[in-house]
Amino acid sequence: MFKFKNLVLIACILIYSCHMSTTPNNQDKPMTNSDVHSFAKPAEAVVTHIHLNLNVDFENHILKGFAKINFKNITGTHQLILDTRDLKVSKITQGENETETKYQFGEEVKFLGKALSIEVETSTTQVTVYYETSPDAGALMWLTPEQTAGKQFPFMFSQSQAILARTWVPCQDGPGVKFTYSADITCPHSLMALMSAENDTLLHKDGVYHFNMPQPISSYLMAIAVGDVRFHSFGKNTGVYAEPVMMERCIYEFEDMQKMVDAAGDLYGEYAWGRYDMIVLPPSFPFGGMENPRLTFATPTIIAGDRSLVALVAHELAHSWSGNLVTNATWNDFWLNEGFTMYFENRIMEKLYGRDYADMLDELGFNELQETVKELGDTSIDTHLFLSLKDRDPDDGMNDIAYIKGQFFLKTVEHVVGRERMDVFINKYFTEHAFQSMTTERFITYFNENLINGDTASANKIQLEKWIYGPGIPENSFRVKSVLLEKAAAQAKEFIAGKPAKELVTKDWSTHEWLHFLRNLPEGMSREQIAELDKKFHFTMSGNCEILCDWFQHTITSNYLPSEAQLEIFLENVGRRKFIVPLYKALVKTPDGKAFAKKVYTMARPGYHSVAQQTIDEMVN
Ligand code: BES
Ligand code: ZN
Numbered sequence: 001m002f003k004f005k006n007l008v009l010i011a012c013i014l015i016y017s018c019h020m021s022t023t024p025n026n027q028d029k030p031m032t033n034s035d036v037h038s039f040a041k042p043a044e045a046v047v048t049h050i051h052l053n054l055n056v057d058f059e060n061h062i063l064k065g066f067a068k069i070n071f072k073n074i075t076g077t078h079q080l081i082l083d084t085r086d087l088k089v090s091k092i093t094q095g096e097n098e099t100e101t102k103y104q105f106g107e108e109v110k111f112l113g114k115a116l117s118i119e120v121e122t123s124t125t126q127v128t129v130y131y132e133t134s135p136d137a138g139a140l141m142w143l144t145p146e147q148t149a150g151k152q153f154p155f156m157f158s159q160s161q162a163i164l165a166r167t168w169v170p171c172q173d174g175p176g177v178k179f180t181y182s183a184d185i186t187c188p189h190s191l192m193a194l195m196s197a198e199n200d201t202l203l204h205k206d207g208v209y210h211f212n213m214p215q216p217i218s219s220y221l222m223a224i225a226v227g228d229v230r231f232h233s234f235g236k237n238t239g240v241y242a243e244p245v246m247m248e249r250c251i252y253e254f255e256d257m258q259k260m261v262d263a264a265g266d267l268y269g270e271y272a273w274g275r276y277d278m279i280v281l282p283p284s285f286p287f288g289g290m291e292n293p294r295l296t297f298a299t300p301t302i303i304a305g306d307r308s309l310v311a312l313v314a315h316e317l318a319h320s321w322s323g324n325l326v327t328n329a330t331w332n333d334f335w336l337n338e339g340f341t342m343y344f345e346n347r348i349m350e351k352l353y354g355r356d357y358a359d360m361l362d363e364l365g366f367n368e369l370q371e372t373v374k375e376l377g378d379t380s381i382d383t384h385l386f387l388s389l390k391d392r393d394p395d396d397g398m399n400d401i402a403y404i405k406g407q408f409f410l411k412t413v414e415h416v417v418g419r420e421r422m423d424v425f426i427n428k429y430f431t432e433h434a435f436q437s438m439t440t441e442r443f444i445t446y447f448n449e450n451l452i453n454g455d456t457a458s459a460n461k462i463q464l465e466k467w468i469y470g471p472g473i474p475e476n477s478f479r480v481k482s483v484l485l486e487k488a489a490a491q492a493k494e495f496i497a498g499k500p501a502k503e504l505v506t507k508d509w510s511t512h513e514w515l516h517f518l519r520n521l522p523e524g525m526s527r528e529q530i531a532e533l534d535k536k537f538h539f540t541m542s543g544n545c546e547i548l549c550d551w552f553q554h555t556i557t558s559n560y561l562p563s564e565a566q567l568e569i570f571l572e573n574v575g576r577r578k579f580i581v582p583l584y585k586a587l588v589k590t591p592d593g594k595a596f597a598k599k600v601y602t603m604a605r606p607g608y609h610s611v612a613q614q615t616i617d618e619m620v621n
Pocket of ligand 1: 312
């Protein structure tokens with residue numbers, strides 16, 4: 001059995017490498033055949049375009065219609081294999097004249113769903129899958145009017161990354177496959193449909209919307225949102241979509257969006273996607289942001305009223321290069337997406353707001369990385385940049401390692417080779433791999449050939465292999481010291497040493513200084529200390545979700561009851577996983593806290609997206 005498997009593997013590699021060296025254009029080039037999270041065999045038959053025709057049914061919480069899938073048969077196979085999860089297929093046809101064809105579902109595999117094998121003639125280049133989604137489709141979230149800001153209309157949105165696209169579109173759901181897409185979407189008349197594609201900025205009275213994404217993208221970047229939203233333009237190719245009652249706050253908060261896009265282009269090459277717009281979703285959106293091409297999806301929790309959390313916009317924008325243009329080939333290579341993006345994000349922030357500001361963000365990040373490494377264990381293989389997520393949910397890889405260890409690897413490289421050489425390298429890397437996928441291994445080769453290029457002194461200082469295939473934070477890591485944060489930490493120290501809260505020097509602090517202050521206060525302060533801080537700084541009533549999240553962790557560990565009602569409101573309204581996870585985690589540490597967590601979670605759970613539910617279920621039960 002073992003030998004047979006090996007033979008198959010070798011055969012696959014041969015076929016694959018053959019294909020790699022003979023296909024002329026990027027779009028037809030599946031850069032990997034070793035994606036452990038996809039059933040598809042793109043080296044045999046690869047999807048090149050998907051046309052969706054879907055009706056958005058708010059009553060039954062389903063999308064229903066068909067997907068017309070164009071593909072290229074590379075090896076003359078009689079099967080096109082797609083990924084699916086919880087899709088109800090009624091019919092599949094092949095060819096333009098739509099002859100019905102046979103198909104078969106494979107066994108259900110945890111996290112992955114089922115392979116869908118479609119019988120095709122070797123000359124076939126198109127199949128049409130008639131299907132509907134399940135009301136529990138993992139990617140989709142259907143909101144009642146009460147769960148929106150306006151409270152009048154329902155809302156729905158998708159979150160496809162990492163492997164949830166297959167719950168609403170039958171596709172080759174691995175990041176190593178890229179295809180173009182188009183769509184005809186029908187939704188209720190009063191609502192607007194948007195996708196990660198060319199969008200119309202106006203409401204269509206008939207509820208019918210046409211979309212086109214002319215550049216090839218990976219499946220995890222397919223996205224849809226339907227709701228009562230309007231558009232506001234910020235400049236030549238940027239704007240924001242939001243519910244009408246949110247619009248004014250959005251216009252203020254994201255005013256620098258056009259400047260960000262221009263700054264990013266100046267740094268690493270022309271913006272490749274035409275427009276860069278953002279949609280601000282209801283608070284149940286499980287992430288801070290999602291870099292859906294042309295249309296970033298964002299949480300409303302970044303609207304702090306003072307523009308202090310807009311680094312998230314820089315982050316999702318940066319993905320337009322690192323991720324959407326040059327894409328991690330598999331989820332094991334996730335650091336190539338997120339590490340580069342964190343590095344790039346910080347460069348945008350530095351360009352717009354200066355070095356001191358960017359240093360604050362960097363140091364906060366580095367401290368979080370240290371905490372994460374402590375939690376995972378500094379010899380854990382989960383602290384390697386290159387991950388091994390076989391038989392695991394790729395969601396497991398979504399932590400500070402890919403993001404911040406990845407970022408600090410690149411900062412260390414910059415420190416060794418100098419910024420000028422670094423920027424030439426990154427520009428070249430993006431340009432030469434645009435619309436392609438990248439494995440860690442190929443990155444290393446490219447890095448050695450194009451940046452190191454025989455400079456062994458620099459290579460020895462960088463120690464690339466240690467960073468990528470080794471645990472923890474390497475000793476040679478670049479370190480930041482933010483002068484502004486240092487002052488905030490000093491105030492925390494003084495408070496603990498007995499200085500009254502009202503005498504602390506906190507004038508002109510930004511969100512980041514407040515966060516650093518809160519993080520420098522010890523766990524388990526007395527209730528009197530908590531009360532004193534709250535009286536002076538009104539943390540419990542803060543409108544800033546970042547500050548609330550850190551503050552509530554203190555009130556929970558100190559069992560400070562006056563904050564409990566606000567904590568409950570927070571957990572029942574905000575579904576952003578980054579905030580709710582540490583709060584539930586802190587709560588379940590004590591029996592009373594756990595009882596409270598269970599009570600609140602029963603109420604809150606239906607308002608969380610499936611990826612947040614999955615995480616919290618494990619913690620609370
Ligand atoms: N692409 C990620 C979100 C993601 C990663 C979703 C993996 C599903 C699986 C996005 O770009 C991201 O990193 N979001 C962060 C933003 C932050 C680092 C500025 C978030 O949501 O917190
Ligand atoms: Zn990201």
